[in-house]
Amino acid sequence: MNTILEVENLKVYFKTILGDAKSVDGVSLKVFEGEILGIAGESGCGKSTLVEGILKIYKPPCYIPEGKVYYKGIDLLSLPEEEFRKLRWKELSYVPQGSMNSLNPVIKIEEQMIDGILSHADITYREAKELALSALNSVGMPPDVLEMYPHELSGGMRQRVCIAMSLCLNPKIVFADEPITGLDVVMQKLNLQTLGDLRDKYGITVVMVAHDMACHAEICDRICIMYAGKVLEVGSTIDIFSDPLHPYTKGLLSAVPSLEKRNLKGIPGLAPSPLEWPSGCRFHPRCSYRMKICEEEEPVLEEVQPGRSVACFLYGGR
Amino acid sequence: MNNTLLTFQNVSKVFRRVGFGFLSKTAVQALKDVSFSLSSEPEVLALVGESGSGKSTICRLILGLEEPTSGEILYRGKSVSEWLKNNKKEYIREVQIIFQDPYEVYNPFYRVDRVLWMAIKKFNIASGDEANRLIHESLEAVGLRPREILGRYPHQLSGGERQRIMLSRIYLIKPKLLVADEPVSMLDASLRAIFLDHLRDFKNLGISTLYITHDLNTAYYIADRIMIIYSGRILERGPTEDVIKNPLHPYTKMLITSIPVPDPNKRWQDRVVIDVAKLQKVSGRESVSGCPFYNRCQFAMDRCERNFPETKRINNQEVNCFLYE
Numbered sequence: 243m244n245t246i247l248e249v250e251n252l253k254v255y256f257k258t259i260l261g262d263a264k265s266v267d268g269v270s271l272k273v274f275e276g277e278i279l280g281i282a283g284e285s286g287c288g289k290s291t292l293v294e295g296i297l298k299i300y301k302p303p304c305y306i307p308e309g310k311v312y313y314k315g316i317d318l319l320s321l322p323e324e325e326f327r328k329l330r331w332k333e334l335s336y337v338p339q340g341s342m343n344s345l346n347p348v349i350k351i352e353e354q355m356i357d358g359i360l361s362h363a364d365i366t367y368r369e370a371k372e373l374a375l376s377a378l379n380s381v382g383m384p385p386d387v388l389e390m391y392p393h394e395l396s397g398g399m400r401q402r403v404c405i406a407m408s409l410c411l412n413p414k415i416v417f418a419d420e421p422i423t424g425l426d427v428v429m430q431k432l433n434l435q436t437l438g439d440l441r442d443k444y445g446i447t448v449v450m451v452a453h454d455m456a457c458h459a460e461i462c463d464r465i466c467i468m469y470a471g472k473v474l475e476v477g478s479t480i481d482i483f484s485d486p487l488h489p490y491t492k493g494l495l496s497a498v499p500s501l502e503k504r505n506l507k508g509i510p511g512l513a514p515s516p517l518e519w520p521s522g523c524r525f526h527p528r529c530s531y532r533m534k535i536c537e538e539e540e541p542v543l544e545e546v547q548p549g550r551s552v553a554c555f556l557y558g559g560r
Numbered sequence: 561m562n563n564t565l566l567t568f569q570n571v572s573k574v575f576r577r578v579g580f581g582f583l584s585k586t587a588v589q590a591l592k593d594v595s596f597s598l599s600s601e602p603e604v605l606a607l608v609g610e611s612g613s614g615k616s617t618i619c620r621l622i623l624g625l626e627e628p629t630s631g632e633i634l635y636r637g638k639s640v641s642e643w644l645k646n647n648k649k650e651y652i653r654e655v656q657i658i659f660q661d662p663y664e665v666y667n668p669f670y671r672v673d674r675v676l677w678m679a680i681k682k683f684n685i686a687s688g689d690e691a692n693r694l695i696h697e698s699l700e701a702v703g704l705r706p707r708e709i710l711g712r713y714p715h716q717l718s719g720g721e722r723q724r725i726m727l728s729r730i731y732l733i734k735p736k737l738l739v740a741d742e743p744v745s746m747l748d749a750s751l752r753a754i755f756l757d758h759l760r761d762f763k764n765l766g767i768s769t770l771y772i773t774h775d776l777n778t779a780y781y782i783a784d785r786i787m788i789i790y791s792g793r794i795l796e797r798g799p800t801e802d803v804i805k806n807p808l809h810p811y812t813k814m815l816i817t818s819i820p821v822p823d824p825n826k827r828w829q830d831r832v833v834i835d836v837a838k839l840q841k842v843s844g845r846e847s848v849s850g851c852p853f854y855n856r857c858q859f860a861m862d863r864c865e866r867n868f869p870e871t872k873r874i875n876n877q878e879v880n881c882f883l884y885e
Contacts, residue, residue, distance in 0.1 A: 284748040284749065426610035427610075427819055428610075430818065431820070431828065431832050435832065459821065459827070460821075483822065497752065500822055506756070508749075508750050508751055512720065512721070513718065
């Protein structure tokens, strides 16, 4: 498997009057070509900020104090904005969170899609329309959609229009931030299948951010568990679900409601604040396997099995 | 009639737009012939449906924020409008609600203690030291430490804490009926389980809960009975275990097979195919006289379009579908 994107010790901070909010605090991650990578974690753990940092689409007071992102060997973060803009959409595209509500209600879908294409590619209107049609086709939407206004489509359909927009210029990687949140279950299933098709039919690499572990189980090849701005565990979906290593992953999985089991267990305690992460291992105040060393030292993300990394002193981590 | 707490008798609700021009004709049938009841024995009844199915309309009708267009809603044998006219305070004390959004229910200018003190004052629950003790007790009952909560402002607390303060308020008031409108949809998975456990424990305090949700998983977790609502009609109802393990209505079946299973070895084998042209037809909802699910149903027959099936009882479940006649 070829590494298509590599993130090295990326930090994304927000300046506040109380100090820096360290939303993403040293994340290292590899994305392989043609896979679906799921990024999971609770709200406030830095999932979305990580994606915004990788794509450099953050706004002040957000800034990147250090870190590197390599896409096919290109150091993205040191690229000038003009150069980076040429890569967005053509190589790396993004479906933002709640994008189904981002369509302009008084403009037809056609114009909105083509507007995006023309601002990134130097082609004629007619060619752009062809691209828009083929993108709609690849997410299983009929061509009539171009003639519609957003309100004529349901939320799930609008979300798929947004996925189609991100596909217009044949990107290599699609970043989808909570692509199915706020939809009813049937639409969720349809949209997850659409994301699965991107990989199966078109060989597009997908990075999906979602808080719902069950969605990850359905389509992801690998899962990366984030907590408090750090990656705690990375592994294949099968491994993570059948044998979660990190205590947080264990807790997260036992808290997933399902029709197959009627017992749920939450994780006691509260998520920490990005203004002041706990010392040592950031999960230690909520961890039931806590040792003395956890409060003092921070475990590093270490490969424990081939393709499986975890940051926890129970498995080394020094 | 006397052994039910809340009864909906053929309740319909139509929202008409008294507008101008082309808007004046729009009318939305939010509920059609909805009948159900909650028994006076404490129970958790889940009302499951997707967005726009009429769940929140039911909630608003119970609270008396809307009047039904036809049909009657009885609370302990008397209609809700009568309660609100004669014994408003008593009704409000006995019927309480938890909203979906724990961020918007607080006034950001006041400390969170206020929601608890207001409840105590409004309903004359206690005074002085006794009130203080009750507040501490109710916070502890939902797993919060009073010393970390009291005196704080809403923005200093997380969504999970705020939603649990709402629970402690319910504990304090001890209503007979609690309407919980999607109370966990904005909470993280790890807190969701804890919240639902507390909600379930309320049964022991004699509180019946109408749990309104779009999420069958959590409904399965806490409810004794489930009702499936679609486009203003109740399509299936019955004991939770039966409905989930042996769904009868095609819509319920579709819902259950669409839920992602948190197990990568049990991925979906089938695919959803949705005909966009068919979907658009649903939007003019008033004209639908038959089964609202007709457009999406794979077993749809001609008569499904014209008539709505009678309620059919099969074992413990009740279903409205021509497939079971």
